[in-house]
Amino acid sequence: xxxxxxxxxxxxALHIELGARVAPFAGYDMPIHxxxxxxxxxxxxxxxxxxxxxxHMGQALIEGDxxxxxxxxxxxxxxxxxxxxxxxRQRYTQLLNDDGGIVDDLMVTRPxxxxxxxxxxxxxxxxxxDFALIRxxxxxxxxxxxxxxxxxxxxxxxxxxxxxxxxxxAEGLETMPFMSARPARIVDFEIFVSRSGYTGEDGFExxxxxxxxxxxxxxxxxxxxxxPIGLGARDSLRLEAGLCLYGHELGxxxxxVEAALAWSVQKRRRIDGGFPGxxxxxxxxxxxxxxxxVGVRPDGRAxxxxxxxxxxxxxxxxxxxxxxxxxxxxxxxxxxxxxARAYSTVGTPISLIVRGKPLxxxxxALPFYPHAYYRG
Amino acid sequence: xxxxxxxxxxxYLRIEGAEGVVGISEYAQQQLGDVVFAETPPLGKAxxxxxxxxxxxxxxxxxxxxxxxxxxxxxxxxxxxxxPGIINEDALGRGWLFRxxxxxxxxxxxxxxxxxxxDYLKTLG
Numbered sequence: 001x002x003x004x005x006x007x008x009x010x011x012x013a014l015h016i017e018l019g020a021r022v023a024p025f026a027g028y029d030m031p032i033h034x035x036x037x038x039x040x041x042x043x044x045x046x047x048x049x050x051x052x053x054x055x056h057m058g059q060a061l062i063e064g065d066x067x068x069x070x071x072x073x074x075x076x077x078x079x080x081x082x083x084x085x086x087x088x089r090q091r092y093t094q095l096l097n098d099d100g101g102i103v104d105d106l107m108v109t110r111p112x113x114x115x116x117x118x119x120x121x122x123x124x125x126x127x128x129x130d131f132a133l134i135r136x137x138x139x140x141x142x143x144x145x146x147x148x149x150x151x152x153x154x155x156x157x158x159x160x161x162x163x164x165x166x167x168x169x170a171e172g173l174e175t176m177p178f179m180s181a182r183p184a185r186i187v188d189f190e191i192f193v194s195r196s197g198y199t200g201e202d203g204f205e206x207x208x209x210x211x212x213x214x215x216x217x218x219x220x221x222x223x224x225x226x227x228p229i230g231l232g233a234r235d236s237l238r239l240e241a242g243l244c245l246y247g248h249e250l251g252x253x254x255x256x257v258e259a260a261l262a263w264s265v266q267k268r269r270r271i272d273g274g275f276p277g278x279x280x281x282x283x284x285x286x287x288x289x290x291x292x293x294v295g296v297r298p299d300g301r302a303x304x305x306x307x308x309x310x311x312x313x314x315x316x317x318x319x320x321x322x323x324x325x326x327x328x329x330x331x332x333x334x335x336x337x338x339x340a341r342a343y344s345t346v347g348t349p350i351s352l353i354v355r356g357k358p359l360x361x362x363x364x365a366l367p368f369y370p371h372a373y374y375r376g
Numbered sequence: 377x378x379x380x381x382x383x384x385x386x387x388y389l390r391i392e393g394a395e396g397v398v399g400i401s402e403y404a405q406q407q408l409g410d411v412v413f414a415e416t417p418p419l420g421k422a423x424x425x426x427x428x429x430x431x432x433x434x435x436x437x438x439x440x441x442x443x444x445x446x447x448x449x450x451x452x453x454x455x456x457x458x459x460p461g462i463i464n465e466d467a468l469g470r471g472w473l474f475r476x477x478x479x480x481x482x483x484x485x486x487x488x489x490x491x492x493x494x495d496y497l498k499t500l501g
Contacts, residue, residue, distance in 0.1 A: 038435040039410035232409075232436055301413050301457070303433050326412040326435050333413070355431070355440075 009055035010151045010210035011217055018228050026124035028056040031230040038232035042328040045199055045237055046369075049157035050229035051220050054198075058127030059119065059147040059207060062134070066116045073142055074108065074118060077134065079256060079275045081266035088112035090179050090194055092264050094256050095122075095130055100277020101252040102259065104130045105244060109181045109194060119181075119192070121152070121205070123246045151213030156203030156237075158372065159225040164193075164204060167219065173204070178373045189216050195374060198234065200241025200367060202374045239334060240327045242295060242366030248306060248322045249293055249336060257284035258338065260293040260366070291319060292344040295366040296335040296352070298359055303333040304352040310337055311351045311358060318343050321352065327368055334368045335361075380468075381444065381487035384496065388468065389444040389487060396445060397472050400432055403497055405467040408434040414460040416452035416474050423447060423476060425483055430473045432463060445483045447476030 006029045015022060020031035031053065033041060044050055064070040071082040080093035090109035094102045104126040109119040122130045127146070134144050155163065161174040168186040173193065176182070181194035189212050197203035208216060220226050235245070244250050249259055255277060256265060262285060269275065270285055284290075298304055303326050310319035324335030335352070343350060346365050351358040381389045386404035390397040405411065413433040423429050423443035430441035452474045456463060463471035478484075488496060 032436075033409065037409050039412075042435075236435060302415065302431075303413055303438065305438060326433070328435065355428075 007056075009053055010213040011053040011055060011153075014214050014217055015053065015228075020228070020230060025231060026056055028124060030056060031228070033230035033232045034228050036227070038230070038236060039328050041227065041229045041233035042236050044227045045157045045201060045229055045233060046329050047158065048225040048227070049155055049159040049163050049203075049223075050199070050233070051217060051226050052154040052156065052229050052234055053151075053217070054154050054205070055151040055210065055213065056124035057152055058122040058124060058130065059150050059152060060122070060127075060131065061117055061119055061145045061147060062138075062142060063117045063145070064142040067110065067114070070116055070118050070142060073138060075269070075274060077137060077276065078106075078108070079265040079269050079278075079281060080108065081268050082108060082118070084266075084268070085110045085118075087114065088180050088182050090181050090196060094250075094261065094264070095133060096256075096276040097252055098276045099253075100255040100280040102246075102250045102254055102256065103133060103252060105246060105250055105261075106130070107194070107196065111192070112182050126246060147207070149210050150207050151210040153206045153208070153213060153217055153220070154197050154203060155206065155220060155226070156197045156199040156201045156229075157225075158202060160201070160203045161374065163220070163223050163226060166223070175376070176374075177376065178202075186216070187219055191216075198241075198243060199237040200243070200369060200371045200373075201237075202372055235323075236325060236328055239323050239325060239336065240329055240367065240369040241371060242336070242368060244293070245323060254338075255281055255284060255289070257281055258289040258291055258293065288341055290341060291338045292341055293322075293336060294339055294344050295364040295368060296321065296324070296337055296350070296361050297364045297368075298333045298335070298352060298361040300359065301332065302354060302359060304335050304354045304359060304361070308335075308337075309353040310339055311353060312343065313349050313351055313360075315351075315358070318350065329369045336366070339363065380490055381484060382490075382493035382496075383442070383444045383487060385442055387441055387444045389484075390468075390472075391478070391484065394478055395450065395475055396447065396478050397475050398429070398441070398444060399472040400439075400441060400463065400467055401493070402467050404439075405464050405471070408432065408437065408439060409464075410435050411460045411463040414456040414463060414473065416454075416457065417449050419449055419452060421449045423449065432460075432473075441473060443476070444487060445476065446479040448479070449474050450477050451475040
């Protein structure tokens with residue numbers, strides 16, 4: 001890939017200054033790790049607080065006359081209950097194609113006080129596809145505005161809340177409910193902050209003007225417990241947390257039930273449908289999907305990677321791994337993949353084909369490492 | 377005195393008389409990052425030059441270690457399997473992977489010495 005063709009986030013110069021190893025990711029030059037390395041960064045996030053530049057992700061605003069108009073439109077593309085999304089709350093959902101396959105997964109937030117606006121955060125690699133799909137289906141009275149001038153910084157880990165509280169003592173950020181979001185002021189910066197993330201830890205995602213992102217990041221990094229964390233540890237953290245990554249667990253041929261995301265399809269939508277591929281998804285909800293995303297633990301020390309074939313103990317092909325590696329907090333190899341439903345029960349012995357040899361493994365419950373979300 | 381040779385794939389071969397000790401170079405361990413798994417070849421296995429002989433995996437990636445020269449595996453380092461991090465700490469020393477009985481001394485001519493390897497690394501930028 002031609003380096004000049006990659007976009008850079010507003011924190012690019014800071015990453016270089018911090019000694020990051022930078023590599024192309026979804027069309028952006030992104031920090032994969034810093035000098036301390038993936039393992040140390042991962043463990044730091046679980047114990048203290050990690051700062052992640054996720055400015056490559058797609059932020060956008062959909063606006064219309066009132067909440068019902070905007071939510072009803074988005075419900076024609078997503079299976080979540082968005083009509084009943086309260087002000088100041090966010091939900092995880094998926095954009096679906098007409099077969100019920102996943103075009104992208106995203107966070108939808110209703111800003112407090114807003115009646116007729118929803119904020120979206122979508123994957124970097126999918127934002128062009130997502131925004132084109134939304135515009136194609138959107139009634140003319142609605143507007144989609146990509147927030148191209150906004151950066152996104154995640155602060156994740158058990159000390160994220162106390163760190164932000166120190167910098168913004170009057171804001172009460174430390175008592176924000178999990179999956180809530182609102183505007184706030186931190187030091188001199190106007191931010192839009194949500195209590196959510198992609199690590200399994202308590203944490204926040206902070207959206208702010210890209211011109212101010214580096215200043216805020218520098219202030220956060222001078223706090224004693226905050227270290228910069230690259231995409232390498234972001235991946236191992238989300239894998240331990242059992243969270244899906246688009247292009248791995250999720251894609252256009254995978255529906256939300258197969259992906260074990262049925263929890264994100266609320267009851268009203270299950271009954272009423274009205275989203276793309278509703279028939280397939282309702283059928284999978286009623287009768288079980290043909291294949292299912294599961295957690296996988298190899299029995300030995302050898303990691304198995306994305307793409308490894310999964311076989312039954314007697315050698316029949318039953319699925320494929322979609323993510324795999326070493327879990328630093330688990331202390332051993334972990335993976336996720338899709339298996340035929342008959343093999344999806346926790347405890348089922350399976351075998352993974354690694355370098356041509358079968359490696360014994362078993363289906364395990366997700367997450368691999370317990371979530372530590374803020375529960376008040 | 378021992379002499380060290382390198383391959384373009386960043387394996388090293390430390391020549392000790394009629395035998396050679398194989399591991400990954402300092403550059404390779406830096407590129408891989410934190411090593412979390414290593415697998416050595418079976419004792420007695422007859423390797424041909426270029427055969428996949430061992431595996432070294434980091435948090436980021438899996439990497440095959442190819443035999444830098446032909447020969448029979450006469451010793452393996454059990455310590456790297458239980459504590460793979462020693463490959464990061466001391467790739468050229470305690471982090472060795474296996475030892476072979478060199479089958480063909482002429483093969484060594486196709487490997488780089490320390491100076492040639494240093495020049496080669498410069499070309500990788």
